Amino acid sequence: MAKYLLLKHYRGAPAAVNDVPMDRWTPEEIAAHMRYMRDFAARLEGTGEFVDSQALAPEGTFVRYDGAGRPPVTDGPFAETKDLIAGWMVIDVDSYERAIELAGELSAAPGAGGEPIHEWLEVRPFLTAPPTITQ
């Protein structure tokens, strides 16, 4: 039992095989893509492996503390930021191999021409609770 984050990048991941921006797809292709993502999440709920799925807006603001009694400083968004997270899915699976298998399936979501996007997803393990028995 281990949780993994399947991370989808707007920018920062290697280029997908079927690398056509979404605004160039047909409306039907977009609908098919959304349906694939929904079905994928529903299927994982059915197998007892789904934890969470969220999408993020592309534009973010950087914030930092600026001393007592002063409002935080904000900056950005930075157009040149190399790595931009688009969203994620969290899964709870029996093995690393299963996490890789599922990420592979998610990467097969259809894009332009109804063909799989083959986009690169990043798989990151969660840190767990410490076990009781270690020695």
Add this chain to the structure above:
Amino acid sequence: MTSQVNEVLLRSLTPSVLGILVRRGADFAAAEDAVQDALVEAVRVWPAGPPRDPKGWLVTVAWRRFLDAARADAARRRREDLVDEEPAPGPAPAVDDTLQLYFLCAHPSLTPASAVALTLRAVGGLTTRQIAQAYLVPEATMAQRISRAKRTVSGVRFDQPGDVATVLRVLYLVFNEGYSGDVDLAAEAIRLTRQLAAAIDHPEVAGLLALMLLHHARRATRTTPDGSLVPLAEQDRGRWDTKSITEGVEILQAALARDRLGEFQAQAAIAALHADAPTAEETDWVQIVEWYDELARLTDSPVVRLNRAVAVGEADGPRAGLAALAALDASLPRHAAVAAYLHERDGDLVTAARLYAEAAHKAPNLAERDHLTRQAARLNARRCR
């Protein structure tokens, strides 16, 4: 005035009630749902009017729920043949019902996560929500995990004995993994293992129970109030739970006397030697190394050999520990942490600090990472002074 229902007592009746329903001919999945309904009902109505015979009450209510559900199901499938509503007499119980449920819920066809969830619900009587919280997944996901598990074992015959080793692995996982939410999983694992030990006379069941009790005894001292890990050598031994230790040692000694050694007995023996030392310095490391040798013979586990290297380092000095470590694959989890510790003991603080930082980077959980980072920082600060 209402009184609280003793929930642990109530839940301890779960496996025998479920066993009776299955013996009467109810299929396992439907019977399990009916027993859950009866438990919920008991929590609701017992405070106002506790029954004289709690188990009889649960059987009656659960059976009624099962029949209601079977009727509703039959009504839904009008065109099909109606299910027989009257219970067929079950086969005479050859093996204890409670034990059969443990076997079924830990069936080898289930994944570990499914077996854990099903055991906690069908044997432990926990609700799906409680189990979901303990493993930090949505309730809907856990509900699906449990119902799939029930479907997986639906064809398994209830009257055939299973493998105790698979049950023990599931209980070990419950004890050792999971998060503390509403339910204390470690205490629950001990309760379930105790119940199993009452149902079957087996030295490894006793060994696992002893192992859990001995580790549980140290729980209060394993972390500081802010959650930082406290290594065994620095724990306040005065706060170890002596009652739990005494019970664990007695159970272990009785098991070992039967001369059927297994990995849980060997692990418990190591825990008992730690528990037995009034101070860390008085630990009998020579005997601990011998037990690790036994354990390595029994399991052939690289993790055991890693822990053995630590023990060798204590028994024969850090150089001997490092020599034992050199024989092991450096990609093993916690290899760098062990190497860091042994190098520090050997006086090589530069290497130790570097390895602690490397170990922190690879740590599988936050508490360990923070602990290892502090070790690296401690050595770096000392060198800079």
